[in-house]
Amino acid sequence: MHGNGETSGELPTAQLVAVADRNAGNGTRHTVKIRDVRKAFGSFQVLDGLTFDFADDAITTILGPSGTGKSVLLKHVVGLLEPDAGQVMVFDQDIWSASERERQELRKSFGVLFQDGALFGSMNIYDNVAFPLRKHTRKPESEIREIVMGRLEEVGLLAAAKKAPGEVSGGMKKRAGFARALVMNPKVVLFDEPDSGLDPVRTSLLNDLILKVHKEHGGTYVLVTHDIQTARKVSDYIGVLWKGKLVHYGPAKEALDSPKPFVRQFLSGNSVGPLGMD
Numbered sequence: 330m331h332g333n334g335e336t337s338g339e340l341p342t343a344q345l346v347a348v349a350d351r352n353a354g355n356g357t358r359h360t361v362k363i364r365d366v367r368k369a370f371g372s373f374q375v376l377d378g379l380t381f382d383f384a385d386d387a388i389t390t391i392l393g394p395s396g397t398g399k400s401v402l403l404k405h406v407v408g409l410l411e412p413d414a415g416q417v418m419v420f421d422q423d424i425w426s427a428s429e430r431e432r433q434e435l436r437k438s439f440g441v442l443f444q445d446g447a448l449f450g451s452m453n454i455y456d457n458v459a460f461p462l463r464k465h466t467r468k469p470e471s472e473i474r475e476i477v478m479g480r481l482e483e484v485g486l487l488a489a490a491k492k493a494p495g496e497v498s499g500g501m502k503k504r505a506g507f508a509r510a511l512v513m514n515p516k517v518v519l520f521d522e523p524d525s526g527l528d529p530v531r532t533s534l535l536n537d538l539i540l541k542v543h544k545e546h547g548g549t550y551v552l553v554t555h556d557i558q559t560a561r562k563v564s565d566y567i568g569v570l571w572k573g574k575l576v577h578y579g580p581a582k583e584a585l586d587s588p589k590p591f592v593r594q595f596l597s598g599n600s601v602g603p604l605g606m607d
């Protein structure tokens with residue numbers, strides 16, 4: 330992204346950071362910063378020098394065509410993939426300069442909701458949600474119970490606590506995954522296509538839930554989706570990835586009203602424009 334902002338239509342780094350600063354309002358540090366991150370698989374340059382800060386206490390949606398590197402970006406943020414170059418800073422610490430132990434600690438500040446909820450099929454919903462607390466804390470079962478029941482109530486799953494993941498609907502699995510992602514009180518919550526496989530009404534209900542929980546607890550939420558309605562509904566900020574670059578990042582309204590041809594085409598779902606099937 331450095332040095333070629335004009336040709337690609339990207340905002341220069343300083344402006345991207347300024348956008349995030351405006352959101353922080355009082356100059357507070359940003360929890361997650363991406364600095365010139367590059368990643369290639371073989372000869373395919375998936376991330377081609379990304380630099381931006383995720384806005385704290387806001388919901389940022391990352392949009393972009395299939396295969397453009399959205400999931401790869403999320404995996405860099407949680408430290409599951411190491412960049413070829415550049416830094417992923419979490420709480421001002423470069424996660425790949427940190428030791429494996431420090432990285433594990435940093436990961437505890439993340440809640441992650443993968444596409445299918447990633448629940449353990451052999452455990453009921455309650456035990457799935459309790460899992461991170463049992464694994465990462467020494468809290469007694471009585472306290473774990475209080476936390477888990479609170480989260481299950483929040484996502485409307487108290488009645489399903491004893492059910493196995495295989496016995497509940499896709500929407501319920503996602504809500505259970507969301508409850509589990511929140512159980513350690515994470516500062517950063519990442520959603521990889523939370524709406525995939527859900528009908529429009531359940532997608533809308535899940536979006537309401539994301540907004541409600543975010544309003545209540547705050548935090549840096551990052552959501553990858555293909556669903557423009559979801560982006561319209563939940564986003565404070567929108568980033569658009571294309572061909573390894575962040576072609577837009579800013580307040581949601583700015584993205585939705587963007588005059589840039591690719592951003593316009595993508596956000597309107599128009600078949601005519603710079604984006605083709607390749």
Ligand SMILES: Nc1ncnc2c1ncn2[C@@H]1O[C@H](COP(=O)(O)OP(=O)(O)OP(=O)(O)O)[C@@H](O)[C@H]1O
Nearest residue numbers: 370373375393394395396397398399400401402555
């Ligand atoms: N571990 C890996 N090894 C090799 N290639 C990979 C790996 N992970 C991702 N890729 C490739 O990187 C590219 C970006 O993948 P990614 O899953 O991030 O896309 P995406 O934007 O999330 O797509 P979609 O919207 O379809 O989920 C794809 O071409 C994918 O095949």
